[in-house]
Amino acid sequence: MVAPTRSKKSINGHGGSSSSKRVMNRGAWTAEEDMKLSGYIEIHGAKRWKTIATKSGLNRCGKSCRLRWLNYLRPNIKRGNISDEEEDLILRLHRLLGNRWSLIAGRLPGRTDNEIKNYWNSYLSKKAISGREKSREVEPAPPQGPAISLHKAPENSPALVEEEEEEEGGSGSKLEDGYLDPFDMEEFFNFSNEATISKFLELDGDLLMAD
DNA sequence: AACATCAGCAACCGCGTGCAA
DNA sequence: TTTGCACGCGGTTGCTGATGT
Structure with a gap:
């Protein structure tokens, strides 16, 4: 229903690591970011997400990179049409x-x-x-x-x-x-x-x- | 046409766990 | 044993498009 990459999303949402000196990218991933991430992982593998986040040139936190990879970019992902x-x-x-x-x-x-x-x-x-x-x-x-x-x-x-x-008030186990x-x-x-x-x-x- | 509400879903956050130093 | 980092998980948020009024 909705396109995989969204066009717009609030970047300054609540919470988060606002204490960090560097402001991280948040919100929807762009095609360019996807390419950067998958390109980096292809070469170096999907390990040490913090390193991936910094070395790949993405201004994202490691968690965000991991989530994006696991849910959308990694190979053999099936999307939609749940049988x-x-x-x-x-x-x-x-x-x-x-x-x-x-x-x-x-x-x-x-x-x-x-x-x-x-x-x-x-x-x-x-x-x-x-x-x-x-x-x-x-x-x-x-x-x-x-x-x-x-x-x-x-x-x-x-x-x-x-x-x-x-x-109801029972302490017995199933x-x-x-x-x-x-x-x-x-x-x-x-x-x-x-x-x-x-x-x-x-x-x-x-x-x-x-x- | 304009607005309100709903539904779907991507992405974020907090917390728990495992492991190495 | 303690501490700190990295990772994984589940819950929640909030944006977008669809539908209703």
């Missing part, structure tokens, strides 16, 4: 993982955490909510929701919030309820283990069917 399969996968992974966007993105080759996060916030969250409401109409108290509590759970994760809301017994948590978070994830998604699919 039904991908959407379904995002929904299911979000059900399981909550707002762990980087983990979810890791399961979708070519997609970035930022894109998935935006897609979720602007579209899928509503879809997920309406879907849940629908299922509640049919079945008032379904035993659904994220079945796992994470080692490092994101605060305000919808998944976990939901878990708290639905767990694991004790038994839905995820077949899984080894350590193994699950080892995302190099294709079989485990597939197994997980398979089971989640079964749960959805049962809803």
Whole structure:
């Protein structure tokens, strides 16, 4: 919908490192900056972003360079046109993982955490909510929701919030309820283990069917 | 036509973690 | 053990274009 490079954006926004002596470029990236950055990374590699930021001649902070590279410039990036399969996968992974966007993105080759996060916030969250409401109409108290509590759970994760809301004063864990017994948590978070994830998604699919 | 509101998304910020000195 | 740097992540902001009034 919107062109990848935006024509204009406020440069003197809030916060930021205003204390630094040098005023950094902020806001939308220009095609020229993109070329500089990708050219530099092509030669020197994508490491030490602070150095990249200074040596490439870009008047940007390292963080900004990293974000631009990861989300737009790096090779094999897929943009837009999220397929039904991908959407379904995002929904299911979000059900399981909550707002762990980087983990979810890791399961979708070519997609970035930022894109998935935006897609979720602007579209899928509503879809997920309406879907849940629908299922509640049919079945008032379904035993659904994220079945796992994470080692490092994101605060305000919808998944976990939901878990708290639905767990009326209960101190028992979902694991004790038994839905995820077949899984080894350590193994699950080892995302190099294709079989485990597939197994997980398979089971989640079964749960959805049962809803 | 002019204005208001909404939706989509790029980019920024703060914080946590890992690691080397 | 402590400290400082680099990096990665998730939440949030704010601009742009679309749509509604």
